[in-house]
Amino acid sequence: MKLYNYFRSSSSYRVRIACNLKGLQYEYLPIHLNRNGGEQFSEEFLSLNPQALVPVLDDGESRVSQSLAILEYLEETHPQTPLLPYASKDRAAVRELSQYIACEMHPLNNLRVLKFLTGTLGLDETQKQTWITHWLRTGLTALERQLSTSPTRGAFCFSDRPTIADCCFVPQAFNARRFGVDIAEYPTLATIERNCEALDAFRDAHPSRQPDTE
């Protein structure tokens, strides 16, 4: 199994966690999102993924991009250590949290968006930080509100076992800290993050421990 990814990419980080939780080995193929104008735009990479994004998983059978599509694919093809609960109602709860992070939080603060705001639109550093902080706080506040009152929360986002929601949450918490927002202000989220970080699967997937870490 090959995983085209980038150490700091939040969506790559999600897939690394899931592979570790499921005990799946993979070959790490680094794609540098900044060097040479972005290696994801090379002809070679575009033929792998026309979306010009990491991560991409290639297991010899399929080539899949989009982290949540990859997580669902891994769940179907490697059901050991399930990352989704059994009942549809519970699966929906986990997917709802995952999609919130993937659709409402992460897309607003990723590299290409910040580059466009400061480059083409000419936002200064203060405006950029206002933008980043606003979306992080909006998202973390909603997640805290949802998880602090959730009857199905356990040590993790859902129950006492990690799910794809935790695979999405931990990279988002890492991003928040990197951009100066302290997760400790959100007590439920801080506890879940601590519980995740206690597991090797999460620790080994951290951006500071990858072959292309700078």
Added chain:
Amino acid sequence: MKLYNYFRSSSSYRVRIACNLKGLQYEYLPIHLNRNGGEQFSEEFLSLNPQALVPVLDDGESRVSQSLAILEYLEETHPQTPLLPYASKDRAAVRELSQYIACEMHPLNNLRVLKFLTGTLGLDETQKQTWITHWLRTGLTALERQLSTSPTRGAFCFSDRPTIADCCFVPQAFNARRFGVDIAEYPTLATIERNCEALDAFRDAHPSRQPDTE
């Protein structure tokens, strides 16, 4: 089944299409995203969905938010007229397209983001349009590149039957047109849109035909 939604919301539109394709009746409960500072921020609505977003589906058994979580939930609980293919490899292909639209395109041009850019960050109308057009063209170009070379494309995004990828694509095409980007410039996408629009399920879900249409 109750669907809290808003006529112009792209993610609400996705769920309406899926319900129509599956022949599911629902009670339409309009939540006005602009009126009274946004009805999604009311205490009453927050108790339904702490994420303060539409759509929300309530079938008496579960209350689910996030359109893609809802589509997966409907697929599991009402498997008739499947909106995902059978094989994991194929399901991954459909989810990959859906996630691209839901995570890389839609979040950048939705109402709350545009309001923040022009409000708090003070972008003028020209800058706003530059932002909108850039992300629409980036996204549509990638989708056209992917679908025009896809061996699994048929009359629809995947094969000759509509899937959740089409449920995501058609509302995005509607959005593009609304913001002045002509889908006709993307021949593969234009054909798929035409094929979808030929079906009642898509036509009846259109923002111009809802109880709260203005």
